[in-house]
Amino acid sequence: MYTSNLNNLILNSDSYKTSHWVQYPAGSEYLSSYIEARGGDYDVVFFGLQAFIKEYLSTPITHQDINEAETIIQAHGLTFNRAGWERLVDKHNGFLPLRIEAIAEGGIVPVSNVVCQVVNTDPEFYWLPSYIETALLRAIWYPSTVASVSHYCKGIIRDALEKSADNADSLIFRLHDFGSRGASSHESVALGSLAHLVNFAGTDSMAALVAASRWYQMTNDMPAFSIPAAEHSTMTAWGREGETAAFANMIKQFGGAGKAFSVVSDSYDLWNAIDNIWGDSLKEDVKNMGGTLVIRPDSGEPTKVVREALERLAVKFGTTVNSKGYKVLPNYVRIIQGDGISPQSLGKIIDVVLDAGFSAENITFGMGGGLLQQVNRDTMSWAMKASAISINGTWKDIYKDPITSHSKRSKKGRLALVKDDNGKVTTVKADDLNSKQDNLLRDVYVDGKLLIDxxxxxxxERAGW
Structure with missing residues (x-):
């Protein structure tokens, strides 16, 4: 029976990494590796490194960790670098002798650029930059991908509001995070939902609120908000014959000046709910309650359902025409579409809404699996690769260039990130930096210390809030 400690950094790696320390050339002293998103449909919004450093690299490795790792790794059939890890504990008090530099979190860069670079600071530990690849790459690719997807969606919604609404003041509340239950783990929710909050201020993932306080200094500030909302169980508990009473109870419980609440309305017949309950039986209550009813469809083909819902609500409640020439429902009724939302479907729904003559301000979106779970490392082709090694005092470039896939060609040398004369962000060799160029990569972690918090x-603000 093995002791289980998921926070043992030695075990937070791929199995094959344990044998790499004897695979490098004799005389190896320093290894420099970098992380990039090699491709994809989105610009990179960098996020998550600080959380990883605080959670995993700020606690020293101990001799107990080494003993546990040795037992498991050797039983697993692999070699174990006990002397190397013991030396790390004895010489560096268990903190990793690494320099990690990265672009500022929230920074936006095109794909195919270095966003993070790591090198060992002690030549005895040339094997360490590669060893932490598994944990470090995962810590960056997931929250950065979510932040990038969220930012892309924000751009779609911003364009729609600028085209069809009097203003875009409500933008940060137009994409709500519904992804908590569909994420693969609690930590995924914390990281992914927090990454979404780089761009928006609406979430139903309370883990993100804890994460913002734990990792990003939001102890006294609330980073995101939600509203009271119904689910199918609270509506169907009243029975089909009690649906009107269920809806009326929502108005009673949550209506009021300046308040908003959401009611899922497709438990039985969405069109009946709009035409005969909200738009007839409870119409005066909705009009006079002082707040905003947000009707939530939750089934059907989203583009068709959203358009028809808007058209039916327009018949029942009327519309005004804004300065851009688009129809707007009264302030007391809106729609939220939270079913089937992805970066691709979002734009299609908005196009249908605008084509029907309605302003984008009539609708808010909720995104669940498409935001937190339907992403993987290949979404933006993330990779961490070694690009330079120092052997016997001499640095040399190293790289891969597989003839069977040139898209996997890696970069060479110790790298820097700069803006060229045209303001375009580009990756260059650090040795080629001139005196007028500022390296956008900055030291974040050195020898156990977090340098930027x-x-x-x-x-x-960096992400264009």
């Missing part, structure tokens, strides 16, 4: 507010 940003709060979420600053990160949001």
């Amino acid at each position: 940003d709060n979420l507010t600053i990160i949001r």
Whole structure:
């Protein structure tokens, strides 16, 4: 029976990494590796490194960790670098002798650029940058991909509001995170939902609120908000014959000046709910309650359902025409579409809404699996590769260039990220930097110390909040 400690950093790696320390050339001293998103449909919004450093690299490795790792790794059929890990504990008090530099969190760069670079600071530990690849790459690719997808969606919604609404003031509340139950783990929710909050201020993932406080200094500030909302169980508990009473109870419980609440309305017949309950039996209550009813369809083909729902609500409640020439429902009734939302479907729904003459301000979106779970490392082709090694005092470039897939060609040398004369962000060799160029990569972690501790507010500003 093995002791189980998921926070043992030695075990937070791929099995094959345990044998790599004897595979490098004799005389190896330093290894420099970098992380990039090699491709994809989205610009990179960098996020998550600070959380990883605080959670995993700020606690030293101990001799107990080494003993546990040795038992498991050797039983697993692999070699174990006990002397190397013991030396790390004895010489560096268990903290990793690494330099990690990265772009500022919330920074936006095109794909195929270095966003993070790591090198060992002690030549005895040339094997360490590669050993932490598994944990470090995972810590960056997932929250950065979610932040990038979320940012892309924000751009779609912003364009729609600028085209069809009097203003875009409500933008940060137009894409709500519904992804908590569909994520693969609690930590995934914390990281992914927090990454979404780089761009928006609406979430139903309370783990993100804890994460913002734990990792990004939002102890006294609330980074996101939600509203009271119904689910099918609270509506169907009243029975089909009690649906009107269920809806009326929502108005009673949550209506009021300045308040908003959401009611899922497709338990039986969405069109009946709009035409005969909200738009007839409870119409005066909705009009006079002082707040905003947000009707939530939750089934059917989204583009068709959203358009028809808007058209039926327009018949029952009327519309005004804004300065852009688009129809707007009264302030007391809106729609939220939270079923079937992805970066691709979002744009299609908005196009249908605008084509029907309705402003995008009539609708808010909820995104669940498409935001937190339907992403993987290949979504943006993330990779961490070694690009330079120092052997016997001499640095040399190293790279891969497989003849069977040139898209997997890796970069060479110790790298830097700069803006060229045209303001375009590009990756260059650090040795080629000139005196007028600033390296956008900055030291974040050196030898166990976190050097930059940003709060979420600053990160949001960088991302164009």
